[in-house]
Amino acid sequence: MSRYAYVNGSYIHHEEASVHIEDRGFQFGDSIYEVVYLHKGRLIDQDPHLDRMERSLGEIGMEMPMSRAAMKLIIQEMVRKNRLKTGLVYIQVTRGSSTRDFPFPKTYRPTVVMTARRMPVFDPKKALKAIKVKSVEDIRWGRCDIKTTQLLAAAFSKQIALDDGFDDAWMVDQEGFVTEGTSNNAWIVTKEGKLKTRKADHDILNGITRQCIIRLAKNKGMEISEEAFTIEEALNAKEAFVTSASACLKPVTQINDQTVGNGEVGLISSEIAQLYADFLEG
Structure with a gap:
């Protein structure tokens, strides 16, 4: 066709x-x-x-x-x-x-x-294939909240990750905090079960799927904190995942050479994926 x-x-x-x-x-x-x-x-x-x-x-x-x-x-x-x-x-x-x-x-x-x-079609029972991410320095410009086509830094970061055997990169700012993935927003689930994702400011794109999942999770009674986290915090978290319009949700089970949680797709990630799938069905 x-x-x-x-x-x-x-x-x-x-x-x-x-x-x-x-x-x-x-x-x-x-x-x-x-x-x-x-x-x-x-x-x-x-x-x-x-x-x-x-x-x-x-x-x-x-x-x-x-x-x-x-x-x-x-x-x-x-x-x-x-x-x-x-x-x-x-x-x-x-x-x-x-x-x-x-x-x-x-x-x-x-x-x-x-x-x-x-x-x-996004099917949370089939699509939740876990990914591995590599941490890289965030070398992008200072207005990542603007969805510009100036994507070379993100493409370069992803290629570094792919060349090293990873699926994507998590970019890290000069203070050591994760900003976002190369084309997605980054999340962790703390050991206490709280969702954390970076506050929407000039350092990240305020993802539409991110906003939707915040709304869905709050309606479900989940605790959410919009604050920055480090790679160390992510490695000590129970779960991690990324969200975007094209991928919907993908669990992250490895960062650099260490596993996140037990190395398996987490229950909260699966629950959020199902919430989003239900939302897609209207």
């Missing part, structure tokens, strides 16, 4: 889609993106994702390129044209193309790109 992409008002065969060679998203990473998960035909947390996109654009001096209603129509058409039932819709907005120079152009026409791809 042919895949379709959306580029500046046109639906194009995926392999033929392109942007101008001087697009600032291509040359400077001067762009914002979002990824919305589609579960059995239902777009999950679409408005929170678009809210975050609008905020990120505002933080770099841009506005939404079209009305919320118009963007939703295009997203829905991308789902239809790609015959997507479960998968991801990727949205990117750049500051458009102009003669290459560092200052922002005084006038510009934003570039809007969307792609879509299939994914398997």
Whole structure:
């Protein structure tokens, strides 16, 4: 089946889609993106994702390129044209193309790109395959709360982890605290059963799935603390896991060369995964 992409008002065969060679998203990473998960035909947390996109654009001096209603129509058409039932819709907005120079152009026409791809349905009974993470220095810029396409530092960190036989990296700040994974938020479950994840500030992306799980867990009566933790704390924790729109939830059973807890997928991680799966079903 042919895949379709959306580029500046046109639906194009995926392999033929392109942007101008001087697009600032291509040359400077001067762009914002979002990824919305589609579960059995239902777009999950679409408005929170678009809210975050609008905020990120505002933080770099841009506005939404079209009305919320118009963007939703295009997203829905991308789902239809790609015959997507479960998968991801990727949205990117750049500051458009102009003669290459560092200052922002005084006038510009934003570039809007969307792609879509299939994914398997999240099933907590099948998807909870544990991962191993490697701790690395966080070398990213100081505004990680903005969902920019400047992802080289994260990609570099993940490649270091993969080259060393791990599945992902947990980035650590100069004070020794974990910020987040390369494309996900980091969590631990303390020995007392309390959930801990870093406070949403400039050092991390405030994940939409993160926000959803905080809400679901609180409704279930679980204790949650939004505060930073160290690698040592994580190794002494009962459980650890990561969350994101694309992966939903993945347990972490090894950090560097040490196991977390008993080295198995924990009961609380499994319970939260089931809570999220129930939420996806509506």
